Amino acid sequence: MDKTLVGKVLHYYNKAGVAVVELSGELKAGDRISIEGGESFEQAVESMQIEHKVIPVAKKGQCIGLKVANPVREGYQVYKIIG
Numbered sequence: 001m002d003k004t005l006v007g008k009v010l011h012y013y014n015k016a017g018v019a020v021v022e023l024s025g026e027l028k029a030g031d032r033i034s035i036e037g038g039e040s041f042e043q044a045v046e047s048m049q050i051e052h053k054v055i056p057v058a059k060k061g062q063c064i065g066l067k068v069a070n071p072v073r074e075g076y077q078v079y080k081i082i083g
Contacts, residue, residue, distance in 0.1 A: 003034055003079040010063065012072050018065045019072050027058045027080065035068065037076030043069045 006025035012018070019035075027033070031045045047067040048055050058064045066078075 002082040004082060005077060006033070006080045007078040009035070009037070009072050009074055009076040009078065011074060012068075014071065017068060017071075019068045019076075020063055021066050021078055022063050023058055023060055025060050025080065027064070027078075029056050032081040034079045034081055035070075035072055035076055036079065037073055039070065041070050042081065 004025060006027050007021040007023040009019045010022050011020040013020075027045060027048065029045050029048060032042060033045055034040060034042045045066065048058055049065040050058070050062060055064070
């Protein structure tokens with residue numbers, strides 16, 4: 001399994017289950033990602049938002065709201081799984 005770093009978690013909203021991720025690479029809805037920190041898990045990108053608007057693609061340099069399956073912490077790394 002190959003993976004490439006696409007961002008890091010800046011903040012986590014516990015009630016909403018949403019991580020604020022600063023992107024260092026492009027991310028699309030449907031991509032498979034691995035979130036790694038104290039604990040690691042994989043999930044598909046189901047919902048991304050910028051300023052409460054759902055977007056299909058996010059580019060390098062953007063900060064997005066990403067719905068996550070498990071709680072995360074500031075500083076966790078987000079990797080896109082390739083292949």
